[in-house]
Amino acid sequence: MRIMKLIIIIMTTLLVQVSAKTMAQRITMKAGHSNLKKVFSEIRKQSGFIVLYKSDQLNNTKPLDINIDNVPLEEAMKEILKGQGLSFIIKDKSIIIIEKEKTTTEDRVSLLEDINIRGKIVNEQNEPLPGASIKVVSTGQVTLTNAEGTFVLQKVNENTILQISFIGYETKEVKAVSNMGSIILTQLDAKLNEVVVMGYSTQKRTNVTGSVVTLQAKDIENSSVSNPLQSLQGKTPGLQITQGSGQPGAEGISLNIRGPNSFASDNGPLILINGVVGDINALDPSFIESVTVLKDASAAIYGARASNGVILVTTKTGAEDSKLHIDLNSSYLNQASINTPERVWNSVDYMNMRNTAIKNGGGGATPYDQSIIDLYKTPSEQYPNFNWEDYMIKPVNIFNNTLSVGGSSGNTNYHGGMGVWSQDGIVRGFDYKKYTGMFSMDSRVSKRFKFGISLNGIIDQTKQPYNGVADMILATLSQAPTYGPFLLDGSGRVAWRAWDAEWPQKPPFAVSENGGNWNNRFLFNGTAYTQVKILDNLTWEVKGGMRATENSAKLQTPVIPIYNWITGEPEGYSNGTQTIDLRQQTDLSKYYTAYSTLDYTKTFLEDFNLDVLLGISEEKSVGTMLNGYRRGFASSALDVLNAAPEEGQTTGGTETEYSLRSLFSRITLNYKSKYLFEGNVRRDGSSRFPPSYKYAYFPSFLAGWRISQEPFITEKLPWINELKLRASYGTLGNDNVNGNYPYQSTLSTGANYPFADQGGVRLGNLANERLKWEETSTKNIGLDFLIKNSLLYGNLDYFVKTTTGILRPQQVPGYSGVGSPSVNQGTVDNKGFEVVLGHRQRVGQVDYGVEGNFSRYKNTLRNFGAPAYNGNTFMKEGYEINRYFMYQGDGIYQSQTEIDNGPSTPWVQTPGDVRIKDVDGNGIVNADDRVDVDGVNPSFYYGMNLYANWNGFDIAVLFQGEQGRKVLVNSEYDGILPFSGGNVLAWWQDSWTPENHSTTKPRMDYYYGPNGGSTRAASTFWLKDISYLRLKNVTLGYTLPAELVSKIALQKVRFYANAQNLLTFTKYKFGDPENVGGRAYPMLRTLTFGLNVQF
């Protein structure tokens, strides 16, 4: 076991050093006429201390006689050096021999006289800084500057180091002299000086060489959202965040860093919470201290799982030296749907349009006679214009509270928080409740020993109707406006339709109230660590983490008798379901990990700063599932399996395991914080690969040059505060491929048949004993700059990523029969760049800033094999993954002559239909005339942040957008084609008719009718650009003046108003651009009014 050996080596080294430190430093020595060299050697043997001297120092020494018995080291040394003209100092574990008359000032510390010193602290504009702190490093003595910015310190060793700090300014260290004069502090730029959480350690922003985005609590807290990921959107260049749904508790957020790497496996980044793989959805946004996104080779320290990038989330722990503060945040939210396309809920229009569509579509007799239509001309209760959308999708109000406690006491700082979130869905039948909690603490037990724990958990319940979102939306939209939800006789009977030709999918309100799908989750996540400073510059840390998730779900069928709106006659049961069925399922997943690191830092030759990190880690996860099903429950109140007969019951269960063992190291080295170098290597062993390929190495190298530290900048161009060139190269891995057992040749059970003895087995996939990791090599070059104290700042990054060995089923001939083995075959690359530009100033009493970001990538499939066509997309070398492939829309047929003169098509064509281009010009439109089109990926996405603070007022505005992505909207149930998903869009009201020769809107068609196939076919006519710009977030706040709130014993009181998704600018007309498709849960616009009180 290589890891074992390594541990032993580390241990041995540690033990030796530790013993050196703790050995009783008492000396016993008896020698006559010995020379100093021998004596020093004996001292070293007995004390473990190295004696450092220059050989010429001993030239003039005399032989000596010595007789000491169990004397402390210091006394022994004095005795030995008596009369030799030499003195000594003990530093760390060394005894340094110095010449008495030539001692350097630094070595003379203990010999110096105490002095009184005075000075003044000013900023760059020579304005005094009252309240700045001056700390004597050696003694801990602290004083503050007065209103004039001056200070006095008494009885301080001359030349001792003073540390001068003031909030918002760079901390400075100076040597003490009696008259210090004016000491200038430079205002620091928070961005540059912040500490960035990197894998297993932290780095100062200035020293970071990777391509990294960092967000702090203040960037996250502002948005009133329940899922922390929503609050990152628009702020993270290179990290594309798409919210697929407005459903509470199931926002369907997908993450992608710098383009999809693989066509065969998940492209989501690895997310770690406090260093341990976790679920960010389970955190309340207010718990988060910082989020770091590692986009390039800097992620290599996470080796096997880093190829899609890494997101590091750190939860709050309370600041050191802060007093107790209690934060209460109460907010009131109002949510409503946005960007739902207008539909026709006027009965007369609806019926007329439906008649037209069916007539046009060749669908047969028109469903509504004029006599029926006439009934609705004067709407009444019996003959309504019932708007089902308004009835089923309504604004809701939410009251949300979070409470947190933080502070420090003695050597311990802590932070605890609780959040309660109860969100009714804007769509009936949906709701979400969550209780989140967290607690973390750090305790510095002694100068050398520190430990901490961090716990967080969530209990939540997501409720949705039996068949989920898509079905519920379809059920709503498939209603006609000609009837309401209940019969008018007050019997409470559910109405299903008014007229024979109406076949609404199911009554949506009744379905939202009966049966359902409940998902209860309990998640607990905990980590604990201890940190020991074995030596001043050697830190050992051990961290353990665990996560347990239990998901228990219940699925109960709704049983709804339905009746005709007009006649009151029974129409059977909604969806024909007459018995109550129940499925219960419990998923348990357990994950645990432990890692240990040694971190050694050393400054040598004065200006070289070295940091070496070495670590090992292990992770294991186990997931189990158990489910059961019974049918024929007597009542919907009986919602446990035992309440139904056993007949026809089924059960199922699965279990799957995964483990990972790793060894990793990082070396960072910089010269004067000017030339920066970082190397990472990780060796991962994964249970997912065969013995010979279990382990893989993932190295990376990063370098930086802070040009701004060069004299030609500091002297000639001092207004350039920061200018850094960065470059990185590394290999990252992905083992998240094809399940947990991709290489194993097994016979799958469950290939059963209804014989007396039913159990059967069958060969699963052919196994590939040489299965390996997917590897992504990534190159990044970047530039960071900051000019004139944030007058302009920014980052530019260019990257090239290439993923090779993409694991996918080997292309085998169809006749091979068995499932093809997984092989490492396939290459994808992504190239792109990201730009961040910002400006931040203070004018008078106004602080304000603007920051914009822009990201772009190009995705290309490099090695795939034979092209594969899948519906309206294809996979082909030289193109992006899943490039669009479909007929080319070519306007609208305006006349029969045009049809007769045009190419033959597989469809019955009528004027008003979409014209499909005969691309190859052979006179026949067929599958060969399909063309490829871009637009699967956006050409770029961007965000812009504006903020300002003035006298307690604060405003922040965030815009976010995406350009160039296209979606195909013709499919059944997208609801674009008239009556395909039930209702019809108002968009069709001025569509093509023989009288109205529209060139943009084809003739109304009926999805289920035979004609107009070309209008229905997948063509570029229906490939719509969804580019959008969204006013994602606006916050307005006011913080009461501190003097005022202190009178009522409060620390802070802030009122705020926030709007999420307030405005969207887009040409897309058929829904929300982020969450396309007629059956998606609508996106939300959230208005929040909140109060934040700190005690």
Add this chain to the structure above:
Amino acid sequence: MMIGISSCKKDFLDLYPHDALSEGTFWKTEKDATMALTGCYNTFLGSKFNMDNYPLWDCYSDNAWDWNDAVGARSGMTAPINPTNGGLVTAFYNDAYGKIGTCNYFLENVDKTPASAEQINQWKAEVLFMRAFYYFHLAELYGGVPLILQPYAVSDPLLPKSTKEEVVLQILSDLETAIQYLPDVSYIDGHVVKGAALLLKAKTLLYNQKYQEAASTAQEIISSGKFHLYPNYDKIFLADGQGTDNTEIMFSVKYQVPNFENISGVRYGWWMSVLPFQNLVDDYECTDGLPISQSPFYNAEHPYVDRDPRLTQSIMVPGSSYGFPRDGAPDWNQRIPLLTPPLKYNMRKYVEPSKTSVDAANHCENDLVLLRYADVLLTFAEAQNEASGPSEAVYLAINEVRERSGMPPAQDDPSALSQDGLREKIRHERRVELAFEGQRLFDLRRWKIADQKINAIGLGEAPVKYVFQAHNYLWPFPQSEIDFYKNHGDDLGQNTGY
């Protein structure tokens, strides 16, 4: 300290699935063999021959419209069939080879188990029947295909396409072995019996114009006396007609509630996946045994009265009270408005009258009949008539089938007295007797009348015109297969016309 976190277990990274067996330790016991044999039968449940798919095959013929495009017939038959348009055309190829692969794996390994030679031979015979069954359909649909008889290994060179004759020889040879070792009993529990192998052999011979041999093979089954027509035609396809007293079924895909349910009730009753065309309805004779064009019994006002009873036993017609009643209201009528005219019929075969609510219709257990004795009789009749013209034996065979449904003898139709006339009568009989049993598509092809019959399906019957081109007698190989050969420097040889 540091050691504490490193479990140092040697097997920490060696994890195995708990719901699968390791190949290395398999094939050691008799039980292993029976489990693997069950695995071979299981291929039917997930195949294109299962209850979900097989009745839909008729949508590739002149019988019916694929309303939900469930097997791609709606799109495939209305636009010219091509190697990329999906549906059954491309899916069947890969699907069938998937099953053949399972069979080959069994045949390759079963000898390793310690069972008796006799036992092993019988198991092999069952699996050989299955392999022959799949190849039979492949050869009919695609002509010559690659003939793989061992488990595939990635290192194997590409197989050239065999000729159809070679494939047929292999089918017959597999069946010969199967016939030798299969038990000569009636079909009971789902295991293959000798009669099924004989019928498949007879069909293979008939489809390849080996009439005399086909007739004598069919005769062998008839003479064995193991199989008989079941008195209630419509019950053959429903669970309560599929008990041990039914000796007509010779091979079927078995279903059993709750673990082996099918959703035939939902698929065919509720979703209306197979919608018969008018010309099929018109093909059912009147009760006097004459076509509607000749029979005095035919009344255009009441077109479904006095007709061959199999019409309303197989098809829901306007006015039919069959189907999905909504609280007792009659129903097929109620659902017709949902359809695009001129469609107005729904398939009734396989739809359990007792499963007329959606929840119940999801829990059906009627077996899918793949081979039955009526087909033996019709195969005999056709082969014998082709070989030597009308004879008493031929009439006896066809009339046995007709009589079961109360239809008069074939000879009552004077046109059925000549060899050609009888040929038409037999073809007619096959169509109505075996409607929605996946036969029509093959029959049209082997009789070379597919273009004539299918192109006749115009807009008066189908919402979109059906198209059958001369080269469609063989389906195209899937483009993926052609590409695969091409990418490996080889050429499979696409069927002509594609």
